[in-house]
Amino acid sequence: MKVVAILGSPRKKGNSARLARRVLAAAEAQGAETEVYLLNAMKYKGCQGCNSCKTETDFCVVKDDLTPVYESIRRAEVLVLASPVYFGDLSGQMKCFFDRFYAYFDNDFHSRLQPGKKSVTILTQGDPQESSFDDIFPRYERWLKLFGFERNYLLRAVGVREEGEVNSKTEVLRRAEEIGGEIVRNSE
Numbered sequence: 001m002k003v004v005a006i007l008g009s010p011r012k013k014g015n016s017a018r019l020a021r022r023v024l025a026a027a028e029a030q031g032a033e034t035e036v037y038l039l040n041a042m043k044y045k046g047c048q049g050c051n052s053c054k055t056e057t058d059f060c061v062v063k064d065d066l067t068p069v070y071e072s073i074r075r076a077e078v079l080v081l082a083s084p085v086y087f088g089d090l091s092g093q094m095k096c097f098f099d100r101f102y103a104y105f106d107n108d109f110h111s112r113l114q115p116g117k118k119s120v121t122i123l124t125q126g127d128p129q130e131s132s133f134d135d136i137f138p139r140y141e142r143w144l145k146l147f148g149f150e151r152n153y154l155l156r157a158v159g160v161r162e163e164g165e166v167n168s169k170t171e172v173l174r175r176a177e178e179i180g181g182e183i184v185r186n187s188e
Contacts, residue, residue: 001032001184004076006069008083008094010040015124015157015166019176020082023120023155026180027078035076037069039093046096053103058112060103070103074113078183079149081140082122085133090123090140098140104147115148118183120155122176124166128159151186153179 005024007017017038024034042065052061060070073079083094090098104112121137121144137154144152157172159165166172 001027001078002072002076003027003032003034003078003080003183004069004072005034005036005080005082006094006097007036007038007040008081008091008097010091010093011084011163012038012040014084014163015160016082016084016122018164018166019122019124019155019157019172020080022173022176023080023122023180023183026177027184030181030184032078032184035072037072039091039097042066042069044096044100047099047102054105054107058103058106060100062100066097066100069097070100076117078118078120080120080122083124085123085125085127085136088133089136098143101143101147109146111146111148113148115150117147117149118151118153119144119149120153120179120183122155124157124160126159126161130156130158132158151183153183155179 005020009016028034044064044066045062083090125133141152155176157166157169
């Protein structure tokens, strides 16, 4: 089983990245192969709206650091998306990355991805109110389902502003390990 993780924080060791690595370590312990991409270290553009992926090809024609990432996602059984919450949404890095998923739709908006994939969305926020920003995951899960991701996990850590602060959230860390094991054990 292959698990691809996309880290959307500008901090290499930020809270969302730490949780993603915890999920990946648990998946690796169950025998999964993992790949990690740090968006902030990559050079890429957002969707150019050229529609070449609908009219000329079945992939995004923009050639940049995301080109191999999207091919890895095609081959993976699990996608991990980890992002801090900035201004009530995913980080700009993650939002720009997610916009390029448009190429995974054909001209009739049917997914080009194999159905049955799983996803893990990791969101960290400084705001300690759990109800704050609880609209983010449902919005993106809707799209993930349209792309054929049938099982979608959410892992949130609230009240974690400073780098590494998530290390004091034992319940969240435990859940990260639990999800990492589940995504491999429950594969068919």
